[in-house]
Amino acid sequence: MLEVRDLNAYYGRSHILQGVHLRVDRGEIVSLLGRNGVGRSTTCKAIMGMVSPRGSVRFQEKEIAGLKPHAIARRGVGYVPEDRAIFPRLTVLQNLELGLKKKGQKGRWTIEDVFQLFPRLGERTHVLGGFISGGEQQMLTMCRTLVGDPDFIMIDEPTEGLAPKMVEQVSMLIQEIARSGISVLLVEQKLTIALRISHRLYVMGRGEIVFEGTRDEFEADTSVRREWLEV
């Protein structure tokens, strides 16, 4: 589904991504872990075309590196940024409507599905996006991307700063997403939910992948955790 090879990215002169490679197959939940500042978000942005990538990004057998973000989105890639990027002056409903690629789009996830799954959003359809809680914002931003019917979605640090109960909801939603046939790249810092729900894991060091493997391989390799994850 997604195959990234020798991906490089720069901010000005600093060489942030130094040959990242990763693969996500259909229906998989894959986690991308690492300490703060190692380049996980930059990897997502490079895949999405928001920072210009060097190297190869193939999505559904076609090269997408070099395309504009909106073109990449229209090929079926979804992105949920870590800052959530809720449109603060639009209502909850309007936020969701802008997730649709065109008016009235009906994909695997519809706006009605979202309201059914999260009645709290359904009760707040006309509240401005800037006035709902952090947890609700996290749900809203994930659902906004989902109603655009991506085949693959990148979710950047969705549990950051959330109460344990909300973290549980996020984890449930991600599993629900995968069950609906959408592949997931989950970016996390802590192992909290990643270890539990992902099929495979990647660990990033400074600008490169330092571990890749299944959940069992990860659990067996205690040095990875010590060296690249724990503070």
Place this chain on the structure above:
Amino acid sequence: MLEFILLSCINTLIYGLLLFMLSSGLTLIFGLMNVLNFAHASFYMLGAYFAYEVSTHIGFWPALVFAPLGVGLVGIFIERYGLRSVHKYGHVAELLFTFGVFYVVNELVILIWGRNPVAYKIPEMLDFTLMSAMGTEFSAYRAFMLLISVSMFAVLFFAITRTRLGLIIQAALTHPDMVGSLGHNVPLVFMYVFGGGAALAGLAGVIGGNYLITEPAMALNLGPIVFVVVVVGGMGSLTGAFVASLLIAALQTFAVGFEVSLSDLLALWGVSAPDAGGFFHDLLRIEISHTRGMMPYLFMVLMLVFKPKGLMGTREE
């Protein structure tokens, strides 16, 4: 007195909405693209000249439709084939680009229509006095200007708050990258906004050019005031531009009526100005109506010092 206030209110509304026609486009272009479009008032001038041309050959009513459309197309062309290429070299390059466009348009206008004002006149059927009070006349054309600007405001408000494109614009004001990664073609939206803003400024030229005067200096005369409106309102805020347009218009309209000086005001408080002559004496004798030209700029300068984000600005850098 009551008539003076009433007429001044109507005049404020007309002038204010005219300013809003120009500043709404400018503030949206800034908010979305981060471009301070120095050439925005050129679109106003082009609107007036296009309308002059169309109205001498076909008539005023077709001009009301075709001139703004023409200006909009010019705007789209400038964005698509000029600004978009300059964009990658940063904001200073963009500013210089629009600065250049301003002068190119100015010189082109002089080449085509000459240095003197052209005879772009109010259509005859609207050229009569609707009512007059205390020596001030209210012409049918002013009523027409009011009608056009109020309708424009209603249409713009509807477009921004109710249509899908309007929502995309609002979202892109705060999170352009997110809007792009949801699959919306942000550069295309920029082009529409630039063209739409140009068309609105053109419309202002169509209805203002014959009321005032259509000449090559008109862009330079109005341009700075529009910048003041955008800064005072808060760069990128449409509501702010609206409030500031009316505020600046009121400031200028009502100032005309105040034939009093600071010394008169002081006298009211029981302080009499020293009759010694000299600089302070002259200063105190300046009538408020004579400060009309300075007011908006003074207001902007104070605004930048005390509330740099403007009345409703939300931008954080």
